[in-house]
Amino acid sequence: MNRFDALRADTDVFTTFEGDNTILLQLVAKGLLTDYKDSFEDLDQIGMVRFVASTAVETVLERTNARSILERLRDVVPGRGDDDPDLLDQRYQLEMLTWREEHMLSSVARRLKSGIDRGIDPAEVFSLCQDHVIGAAHAHVERTVLEAFLDKLAGLEPGPNTDALKLLCDLYALSCIESDRAWFLEHGRLSNARAKAVTAQVNELDRRIRPIAQQLVDGLGIPREMLRCELLEFSGS
Secondary structure, three states, X not given: OOOHHHHHHHHHHHHHHHOOHHHHHHHHHHHHHHHHHHHHHHOOHHHHHHHHHHHHHHHHHHHHOHHXXXXXXXHOOOOOOOOOHHHHOHHHHHHHHHHHHHHHHHHHHHXXXXXXXXXXXXXXXXXXXXXXXXXXXXXXXXXXXXXXXXXXXXXXOOOXXXXXXXXXXXXXXXXXXXXXHHHHHHOOOOOHHHHHHHHHHHHHHHHHHHHHHHHHHHOOOOOHHHHOOHHHHOOOO
């Protein structure tokens, strides 16, 4: 009645053709690692020194938990609380997702190289790093989507449509951070207070978007026949 069997059949077919999301993310990760390797090989002597130095600094920051301390200090500065305006700063949002992507890609590359250098079969090393590999690819996808969203927003004229898209963009960016807040906490990019502020801001954005939710769905122009479903026709929905 609600066409779940037909929808499932379509899903199975496309999964067979293209591979499921995990397979696709593996392919994305392999492409990223190839580009990373090529970029690394193209570095000159000065570039290599800078890369090693920046990596060393990041390692020190994480091992000493220095970045977490700085985040906590920011949270106690007067005038900064749960409504911290930085959370809605698009540059801050993109910086967070970009840093996560670069960090995960470089660290998984080091793990793969370390395993291969120890004589482990490359395919086995790749399998052992599977969670890390998928995480790096997922981080790349989320950063790419946000960057494309921000590029589109930058070219729009001010108005209600732009305001609505800005709300959606903020919700997307902060939802990405919220869903992976444990990782950001572990790597010192969020303090406990800031992590809670992210969730509070996501909830506030949900409340602001709710009144225009139907308009947003209607704006997609989904044909009526695609919505033929008794579940959607239920008067109480």
